[in-house]
Amino acid sequence: MLQFYEKCKKAVIEGDSDLALKLATEAIDKNKPVLDVIEKGFVKGIEEVGRLWEDGTFFLPELVMGAEAIKKALSLLNPILSDQQTKGFKKGKVVIGTVEGDVHDIGKTLVATMLSASGFEVYDLGFDVGVDSFIEGADKWGVNCIASSALLTTTMQKQRGIIEKLKERGIRNKYTVIVGGAPCSRKWADEIGADGYAKDAVSAVTLVGKLIGGD
């Protein structure tokens, strides 16, 4: 069994989506313990991809390929997890978007992809998202975390707007709020009263894991 988990892990590290899908199919066909296949196999793979990217061994396409490989496998495996197992595996829900007035999309999409590849349930609102839409989405899907991206010094003020609006509605403590994007920093997060700042997709996974995922 350990050998099978290793194969799953390796498929993700290699960014081999076809192999990941084949192994997921095999796990189902041979009645392997699906939750273990996910957690001891595929998830270990994406964790290793993140580590290799952080230490500079991997570059961006390899990170994305790893995320795509695990997402392929999870698309088959997730639906057959029992409700209880899903609860155990899913680390939390995140609503994410690029703030109003800002149409930069790709970095935010990458964060959403990595979060979802790492076991978070992600609701991606896209770009040019108004403050109210973030909060309505958070409420509608019952998320734990609101993540916003801003790529301009002019639009990052909208991240402050999200916090202010949550306070105004008396629901600031209901959500963990994190920020990211080129002009953002830990200092900016502190200044506006956000719970955290992530500089890239991998650190966003680590941050959200710590804040809401029980890591």
Add this chain to the structure above:
Amino acid sequence: MEPVVLNNIKIEIKEDELLKILGNMGRVESWKGKGIEEKIAEVIELASRLIEPKGIYMIAEGRSLGGTDIFDSLEKMAFSICTIGEKLEKKVGALSREGSILEAVLLDSTGSVAVEETANYIESKIAEIASGEGKKTSPRASPGYGEWKITNQKNLFELLPAGRVGVNLGNSMMMSPQKSISFAIHISETPVRLRGKNFLKKL
């Protein structure tokens, strides 16, 4: 000098530059044999069909600029706004929506390389003109980078009819198409880097 429009600028998208922008500074070897090289070649080919490199530039005496006094201490400046058009970013959006994230990331990064090359081309044109007058040029500076405020983007758009190359400025100072670059260059026998205390006092 009246603004000069340059259409159909010929640029080369260099794979090395794309690899750099993707975080591969030449020391990463693990990627070979995973099909990434082929995907990069495909994306560069796709990008070359989608990009429309063009730009507008003008050279002006610093003191005679209407609508702004930000460069009034500098005797001669060049300003430019360039773009690769909107086709590429529309394709990136479509790829992203259909879940082809790798292709979207690669194409987006290729667009960044292409617009950088477009700016490099215009910069070289300006350097040629300066050289003909026995002058030199500073490196490019863009609003929103370093300490130059992004709100100064307005000044560049007041100076240059960027609509002639299809570039517009939104309320948040974001240019559309996204893959556009606006910049200033100082022309002088002893050009100053457009950053640092002395210059920034004027911004």
